[in-house]
Amino acid sequence: LSAGEAAKLAKPGQFLHVRCGDTLDPLLRRPVSIHAVDREKGEVSLFYRVVGRGTALLAKKEKGDRLNLLGPLGRGFTIPGGGDKVSVVAGGIGIAPLFFFLQELSGLKIYADVFSGAATKRQLFFTSEIKALGHTVFTATDDGTAGYPGTVVNLFEQNLADRVYGCGPAGMLKSLCRIIKKHGIWGEVSLEERMGCGV
Numbered sequence: 612l613s614a615g616e617a618a619k620l621a622k623p624g625q626f627l628h629v630r631c632g633d634t635l636d637p638l639l640r641r642p643v644s645i646h647a648v649d650r651e652k653g654e655v656s657l658f659y660r661v662v663g664r665g666t667a668l669l670a671k672k673e674k675g676d677r678l679n680l681l682g683p684l685g686r687g688f689t690i691p692g693g694g695d696k697v698s699v700v701a702g703g704i705g706i707a708p709l710f711f712f713l714q715e716l717s718g719l720k721i722y723a724d725v726f727s728g729a730a731t732k733r734q735l736f737f738t739s740e741i742k743a744l745g746h747t748v749f750t751a752t753d754d755g756t757a758g759y760p761g762t763v764v765n766l767f768e769q770n771l772a773d774r775v776y777g778c779g780p781a782g783m784l785k786s787l788c789r790i791i792k793k794h795g796i797w798g799e800v801s802l803e804e805r806m807g808c809g810v
Contacts, residue, residue, distance in 0.1 A: 612678060614680060617655050621648050621682075621683045622687035623688045624708050624711075624801050625682065625687045626643060626644045626684055626809075627682035628680065631668040631669045632665075639807065644707040644711075644803060658704070658710070659704070688708075691774050695774050699712065699723050702778070703734050703780065705779030708778055717745050722747070724749065725747065726750075726767045727748060727751070728764075728779070728783070730752065731754050735750055773797065784800050
């Protein structure tokens, strides 16, 4: 999206509250994580899965169409200082806000171990783009079609870090938080829920 003000202000982990249609039906906006930002071009990218009427309408938008946005909203991730071992744990589409975070880290010459998990190989996204930013990628799939055969959280627990950032399905995040607590690791997770206004 060409959205110069949002591109200028956006911080990794924030989201845009998007009106998906041209009318008040559907009434509620959809919160969509900011996936990537090109500040020079004034562009923000959204990466989402079509799961209902709102995202289906959004997917029908074409070049030149306009979108009504609120944002950027949300606190965003705390940027780590140098010297800490940083890990990023993503479950499936949860890679969306973490990719922008990894872009920013790369610009600061901070490189992370990225643990990307999904049900199957086809649902692992942006691994080559993340490697191109200088980060190390480890993959896990529930069905064993790529990388570690099992959950991404189990894979992460075998490779702990000083700081961990996560995003993914609620069950995965609960497991990740248990590991964070168990090992006394500093961590932040991104939670995305449907909401009335976002303000």
